[in-house]
Amino acid sequence: MPTLFPDEAKSVVEALLFVSGDPLTAQDVAGILNLEENEALAILKEIKADCEKERKGFRLVEVAGGFAFATRPEHAAYVEKLVRPRLSSLSQAALETLAIIAYKQPVARSEIEEIRGVKCDSAVSTLLERGLIEEAGRREAPGRPILYRTTPSFLKYLGLRSLEDLPAIKREEAEGQDRESQDRAG
Amino acid sequence: MCGEVMVYQVKVPVFEGPLDLLLHLIEQNEVDIYDIPISLIAQQYLEYLALAREVDLELTSEFLLMACNLLAIKARMLLPRHEAASEEETEEDPRKELVQKLLEYKIYKEIAGELKSMEALWSRVYWRETDEAKLLKEFPPSNPLGTVTADDLVAAYNRVLRKYEKKREVVSISRDEITVREKIEFVLERLSHKPAGLSFDSLFSGITSRSEVIVTFLALLELARRGIVLLRQARLFSDILIFLNESKGGEERADPVSG
Numbered sequence: 001m002p003t004l005f006p007d008e009a010k011s012v013v014e015a016l017l018f019v020s021g022d023p024l025t026a027q028d029v030a031g032i033l034n035l036e037e038n039e040a041l042a043i044l045k046e047i048k049a050d051c052e053k054e055r056k057g058f059r060l061v062e063v064a065g066g067f068a069f070a071t072r073p074e075h076a077a078y079v080e081k082l083v084r085p086r087l088s089s090l091s092q093a094a095l096e097t098l099a100i101i102a103y104k105q106p107v108a109r110s111e112i113e114e115i116r117g118v119k120c121d122s123a124v125s126t127l128l129e130r131g132l133i134e135e136a137g138r139r140e141a142p143g144r145p146i147l148y149r150t151t152p153s154f155l156k157y158l159g160l161r162s163l164e165d166l167p168a169i170k171r172e173e174a175e176g177q178d179r180e181s182q183d184r185a186g
Numbered sequence: 187m188c189g190e191v192m193v194y195q196v197k198v199p200v201f202e203g204p205l206d207l208l209l210h211l212i213e214q215n216e217v218d219i220y221d222i223p224i225s226l227i228a229q230q231y232l233e234y235l236a237l238a239r240e241v242d243l244e245l246t247s248e249f250l251l252m253a254c255n256l257l258a259i260k261a262r263m264l265l266p267r268h269e270a271a272s273e274e275e276t277e278e279d280p281r282k283e284l285v286q287k288l289l290e291y292k293i294y295k296e297i298a299g300e301l302k303s304m305e306a307l308w309s310r311v312y313w314r315e316t317d318e319a320k321l322l323k324e325f326p327p328s329n330p331l332g333t334v335t336a337d338d339l340v341a342a343y344n345r346v347l348r349k350y351e352k353k354r355e356v357v358s359i360s361r362d363e364i365t366v367r368e369k370i371e372f373v374l375e376r377l378s379h380k381p382a383g384l385s386f387d388s389l390f391s392g393i394t395s396r397s398e399v400i401v402t403f404l405a406l407l408e409l410a411r412r413g414i415v416l417l418r419q420a421r422l423f424s425d426i427l428i429f430l431n432e433s434k435g436g437e438e439r440a441d442p443v444s445g
């Protein structure tokens with residue numbers, strides 16, 4: 001394929017973004033347009049900036065390791081007159097279960113139940129149904145329990161670029177209580 | 187109005203579990219989580235259980251288990267403490283394990299709260315969705331197998347066959363004659379209910395014998411050869427999807443672009 005002028009390249013990337021079902025990565029773009037990855041990233045960022053500058057009805061959002069078009073939240077009321085609104089929000093039980101899976105993945109159900117102090121069967125099956133978590137093999141331990149991890153849809157669901165974007169855990173340090181383990185770790 | 191039963195509406199807060207209830211009591215009493223006044227908290231905990239029972243709120247067995255646990259800790263706290271045998275060996279606080287559990291749970295309860303507000307924000311954002319089945323209908327590929335290679339088909343076929351090999355403990359004696367023609371009808375019938383595509387594996391679900399799998403597979407190959415069905419694989423090693431090729435389903439579709 002011929003070398004593209006910068007404007008043409010941007011136009012092609014817009015086309016790719018338009019048809020891509022999954023978030024489009026700089027790597028994808030670099031591979032298709034035969035560019036360096038940082039050049040591809042620059043084009044994506046430029047398209048993102050264009051959408052903001054021109055106050056378009058959609059934005060280019062960095063999510064799940066790539067870039068995807070999404071509507072502006074302030075247009076939700078109108079958008080929902082056209083398309084089916086998203087499913088109802090998750091229950092407290094499902095959110096707690098999801099939080100534990102997100103930070104401890106891959107994790108077995110029994111470990112989630114140990115932390116929450118209650119059974120989590122229905123929360124886990126809700127999250128599976130919604131495609132927010134998936135099975136991630138089995139632990140090679142007695143009973144070979146199924147392990148769970150979050151999916152790329154989970155990242156999209158909460159607008160996260162990657163798992164590293166999850167809110168930081170605020171661990172209350174017990175005065176003196178954990179001194180011993182801290183010494184060992186340090 | 188005699189005989190009418192007065193119904194009181196009592197608002198009883200609902201908790202996710204015993205740890206959630208304990209955190210609530212600790213917060214409500216403004217006590218230090220590292221130095222829980224166990225008698226007070228245990229008493230209030232039991233009061234909540236009694237109230238919940240009065241209003242027929244169903245509580246899981248974990249709530250009762252925790253009640254026992256609290257009483258056991260309370261009893262151990264009441265026992266006179268032995269003088270430590272040596273200075274190194276200090277007696278462990280009976281509340282220690284519970285405190286650690288509460289702290290661990292508290293972390294994830296708070297994170298869940300943050301996830302909830304992220305969820306609320308992003309639930310108002312709609313992503314561009316691409317509908318694979320629709321795209322395929324708009325742009326039917328010239329090759330009915332699409333990107334599916336012969337190797338992909340063989341792999342999927344072997345995977346289904348292997349399932350039947352495992353089932354061979356039961357030997358069937360009667361032999362049903364199954365023809366490719368019958369299976370072609372069967373495949374078309376299944377596909378007609380699945381405009382969004384049927385997965386390769388689910389085409390074979392419900393089939394009980396190995397020979398039936400083989401004939402069904404032959405039927406599928408025949409349909410693909412004639413361009414009546416389209417095969418599509420979203421990505422390497424993912425399940426193969428089978429679609430009815432609507433442009434071959436009878437009349438040629440009018441070209442929406444021309445004119």
